[in-house]
Amino acid sequence: MKMQYLLGIDFGGGASKATLLATDGTVAAEATAEYPTLYPAAGACEQRPADWIGALCENVHTLLGKSGVAPTDILAIAIDSATHTSLVCDRHFTPLRPAMHWTDSRSRLQADRLREQCGEDIFKKTFHKPDTIWTLPQLLWLRENEPKVFSAVRHIFFEKDYIRYFLTATYCTDYIEAQGSMLFDCNTMQWDEELCALAGITPQMLPPLKSPTDIIGRVTDDAAAATGLAKGTPVICGTTDTVMEVFAxxxxxxxxxxxxxxxxxxxxxxxxxxxxxxxxxxxxxxxxxxxxxxxxxxxxxxxxxxxxxxxxxxxxxxxxxxxxxxxxxxxxxxxxxxxxxxxxxxxxxxxxxxxxxxxxxxxxxxxxxxxxxxxxxxxxxxxxxxxxxxxxxxxxxxxxxxxxxxxxxxxxxxxxxxxxxxxxxxxxxxxxxxxxxxxxxxxxxxxxxxxxxxxxxxxxxxxxxxxxxxxxxxxxxxxxxxxxxxxxxxxxx
The missing domain is CATH 3.30.420.40 (ATPase, nucleotide binding domain)
Structure with missing residues (x-):
């Protein structure tokens, strides 16, 4: 029987790693592509989404070239990334600015204010206390410091979800990723209107929620041309990098x-x-x-x-x-x-x-x-x-x-x-x-x-x-x- 393969792609702090796994459990090939992290101001830590896409394309081309595997022999694709690295987009799903990495600490004052005003209520819903690493205070910082950008926001992506959107044109995220946003109630497992209101957004601006193993779309014509993947290859929702490391x-x-x-x-x-x-x-x-x-x-x-x-x-x-x-x-x-x-x-x-x-x-x-x-x-x-x-x-x-x-x-x-x-x-x-x-x-x-x-x-x-x-x-x-x-x-x- 002809061997078939599974493609996993990780996006970490400064590099993407891809693994082509044969269905018998052996690794057929691996590839790595680095991308820059930007530090434009004190406490700032940003990445350009175009660099993520460039790393994705480079890794897929490298894997297919090294392994000799036919793109049509790849059964399914999953992508993971660091949690709560967020990207704001307009109504056309076009990025409005570079992504704010989870280590960006410019939202310290906003996190302090949230902690003082409603920290206990936030903790009961999210199991976390306000800190600069979470999406909620980062969105508050954006609203207060880049109001023109914030006023144009219609969709909010997390890193892997934007990359997967490039492959499938499907907008969604998984519930584990959502747990890292401070916009999600971990008791009800849903986006929370009150938490969203604190950030000045609505739940409708956030991605629909899926299970990590849900097949959410297939590789589009444009993505196939850019990456070398086969059109129609199933793409699953995927989840965050740490749980994937723990699993692996x-x-x-x-x-x-x-x-x-x-x-x-x-x-x-x-x-x-x-x-x-x-x-x-x-x-x-x-x-x-x-x-x-x-x-x-x-x-x-x-x-x-x-x-x-x-x-x-x-x-x-x-x-x-x-x-x-x-x-x-x-x-x-x-x-x-x-x-x-x-x-x-x-x-x-x-x-x-x-x-x-x-x-x-x-x-x-x-x-x-x-x-x-x-x-x-x-x-x-x-x-x-x-x-x-x-x-x-x-x-x-x-x-x-x-x-x-x-x-x-x-x-x-x-x-x-x-x-x-x-x-x-x-x-x-x-x-x-x-x-x-x-x-x-x-x-x-x-x-x-x-x-x-x-x-x-x-x-x-x-x-x-x-x-x-x-x-x-x-x-x-x-x-x-x-x-x-x-x-x-x-x-x-």
Whole structure:
């Protein structure tokens, strides 16, 4: 029987990754295309939708060329992206401005105002407290700072939904994505009129809601010509990148835990209910009846990428140098607050910093300090999570691009004091391909997809001495945070 394929495409913080998955569960080909992130003003973080489409077309052409797979042999397509990166469009579905990335922190004043005026009511509906990462305060910022643009808004997209609209001309989103907007009632699973009114919009301006596995359209003539895909290929609704990473790691059972080293960092636990808490992020899992509440740190692998882009070098060379530096970097510490921080502070005014700099420190010291700083930020959030008594497994699965580096894997295992498992691929694009397989009837459900597609790779066990040393270092890390945080709150940076 002729092999057929499933296409999953992920859009992350600064790159798109595509995976072509054979229906026997093997990966046929992968491709990656980067796109720029714009920082036009203090606190601003934006992306151009045309760059997303360019990355989509590049990845599909690369995959088809590398694999030799005929476009007509692709059974279904799914796309995922970072949650609550939003794009406002006019009545013709034309973008009015660049998309506001979820790490854009310009809406701090709006988030503060919402928190003071109606924070408790918002929390009861959304399970989250107002913060700059959510769509609601970002729309408020847009209304108050770009009124001409706001007055023309008729449709609001989330990242993956705009890309999927390019493929199908179908306007919709999924309920997991909607949970990240702060415009959605997580109790009723519907857009909420009162929350929308706070932003100055109506629910009719938001996408119709679908299930992640719904087939919502097919590749159009124009999209087929631009991408090389076959006209009429089914496209499913898809969902957010983190749940796709969690899925691709095999975490589909209550108590499973994942540690994420991607653009952002997260520790997620699979549960049978949400855990509303002001320092956790709560989303539904694609497996029926499950949720994955978790911590969130804003700049994990994006800290390393910022360091690489700012100071030069490639990851392989940087890793090699950092491996020669002792644990603790001879007193050099990095706090990865490039865009403020979430768990356990929810403080958009925090700033990143290197402290303890001496003349004896080399470039390699700074490199390792970035890796250790991100690991310590995850430890900071883990300690908060542990105080909530949410039960989870002793070993976690490490996911995200940062999981590829053996040094960073070991640093993270040591800092957290946890055994970390890896899989051959836990990329969101694999999860999306698996999701497409469920929609196409290739897999019965999430557990069946995991059984066919997820393959164990490495196990990293913490070094007892290293864990003890990082615990001491963490005390200093927290003291520095506590000393600097009040200074940042009294400055406009």
């Amino acid at each position: 790691s095999g975490a589909v059972e209550k108590g499973n835990v994942t540690v994420k080293l991607a653009t952002a960092g997260r520790i997620c636990v699979i549960t049978d209910r949400p855990y509303p808490d002001r320092h956790l992020v709560n989303y539904s899992h694609i497996a029926e009846g499950l949720w994955y509440p978790g911590t969130a740190t804003k700049a994990a692998a994006s800290s390393y990428r910022w360091y690489r882009d700012t100071f030069g070098g490639d990851y392989r060379t940087l890793d090699a140098g950092a491996a020669e530096v002792p644990l603790g970097c001879d007193g050099l510490l990095f706090h990865p607050y490039l865009n403020g921080e979430l768990t356990p502070y929810a403080d958009p005014q925090l700033c990143a910093s290197f402290t303890g700099v001496r003349a004896t420190h080399t470039r390699a010291h700074f490199t390792r300090a970035v890796l250790e700083g991100v690991a310590l930020s995850l430890l900071d959030s883990k300690r908060y999570l542990d105080g909530l008594d949410i039960p989870y497994d002793a070993a976690a699965t490490l996911i995200g691009g940062g999981a590829k580096g053996p040094l960073w894997r070991q640093i993270t295992a040591d800092a957290l004091g946890m055994t970390l498992k890896t899989t051959e691929s836990s990329d969101s694009s694999l999860g999306s391909a698996m999701l497409a397989g469920i929609a196409a009837g290739v897999f019965r459900d999430a557990k069946d997809a995991v059984a066919h597609c997820v393959k164990a790779a490495d196990v990293v066990r913490p070094n007892i001495e290293g864990t003890a040393e990082y615990a001491k270092l963490f005390t200093v890390y927290r003291r520095i945070h506590d000393a600097l945080a009040p200074i940042y709150r009294t400055r406009e940076i």
